[in-house]
Amino acid sequence: MNRNCNLVKTILSSIKFKNIFFILAGSAIYAFGVVNLNIQNDLSEGGLTGLTLILFALFNIDPGLSNILINVPLFLIGWRLLGHHMLIYTIIGTASFSFFLSFFRHYFMFDIMLKDDMILAALFAAVFKGVGVGVIFRYGGTTGGTDIAARIGNKFFGWSMGKTLFVIDFMVISSSLVYLNYREAMYTIVSVFIASRVIDIIQQGAYTAKGATIISEKNDVIASNLAYDMNRGVTLWKGIGGYTGDHKEILYCVVNRNEIFRLKNTVNHIDPSAFIAVNDVHEVSVQGYSLDEHKNLWNIDGKNQ
Structure with missing residues (x-):
């Protein structure tokens, strides 16, 4: 009972x-x-x-x-x-x-x-x-x-x-x-x-942002530029190359749709050989913050993005 x-x-x-x-x-x-x-x-x-x-x-x-x-x-x-x-x-x-x-x-x-x-x-x-x-x-x-x-x-x-x-x-x-x-x-x-x-x-969600996954030997410089020039936070992951077995850093960043061209130009200017994969991201929201041109975003590390 x-x-x-x-x-x-x-x-x-x-x-x-x-x-x-x-x-x-x-x-x-x-x-x-x-x-x-x-x-x-x-x-x-x-x-x-x-x-x-x-x-x-x-x-x-x-x-x-x-x-x-x-x-x-x-x-x-x-x-x-x-x-x-x-x-x-x-x-x-x-x-x-x-x-x-x-x-x-x-x-x-x-x-x-x-x-x-x-x-x-x-x-x-x-x-x-x-x-x-x-x-x-x-x-x-x-x-x-x-x-x-x-x-x-x-x-x-x-x-x-x-x-x-x-x-x-x-x-x-x-x-x-x-x-x-x-x-x-x-x-x-x-x-x-x-x-x-x-x-x-x-x-x-009707709003579609863009998520960029970047693999480069210059991810530290790219991350710095995205953070200070575009005011977007980034998250760095540890990865291993499937063919070479080399340890690599994988950079992930979410931006507005109208910013993706600027992001790719920034990355290609720093490292023309960088690998960039772009995908749609729907309804970005963490701790009450949403992706907006006039708002900041919070990344998975809890740091202001």
Whole structure:
């Protein structure tokens, strides 16, 4: 008894009301788009949401009701695969999404008919899904469905989650051809693809900085120039050359996108033979500091960057 009480207290203490608020908001945004753009313009969806739209089109079953009924068995199966707080957020996300699907269909179903411009319909449907689901994911929730199914496949059969989600989406959209024509199914695929990109932006942050990894025999001079001329901190790592076995210093620095050209010029001026690898860095933030042209950044050593 005490053990169960302690478990409940642990779960409740890990739940954040801020997360719940944003999961509810994301569910409302996603459901609004499904009701007023997907359903109104004969666009399907991937995953279990697409399955609920098939059931609605063929048998007029309320999408909110079918969504919650389909997810119940997956919750029971996936109970031990998810952490307790994540499962709570998933239940909240799924239940609220189902509620808002029914609510908007009965009370806020507007006449947003864009069948004469299906590109616009697909784009808006993608934005509503991308923003809604992106917010839900960002705050630790999911809308259930294929997310749990993918975890089950990965756990018991070793299937890649990405491939599992792709296969499920492909099968659902293909099945939508029972009530859609090929044109509408193809616009659905476009919408699902764009939505996935929007989800990434919401999760990772719209701002993209640049991270530079530099290997040079003159890293001390380069580090000094970056620190004093560009006002950017650097971190030095110890490395070993894979071919020569020589010990090398690896320099890492994060800058704004508009500064990367200046960084490369600085490095090439000091050491033309330096190795430079540049990659995108999303949402840089440490101890409340974020990458900004007018703010300093803190590096992993805790020194002012």
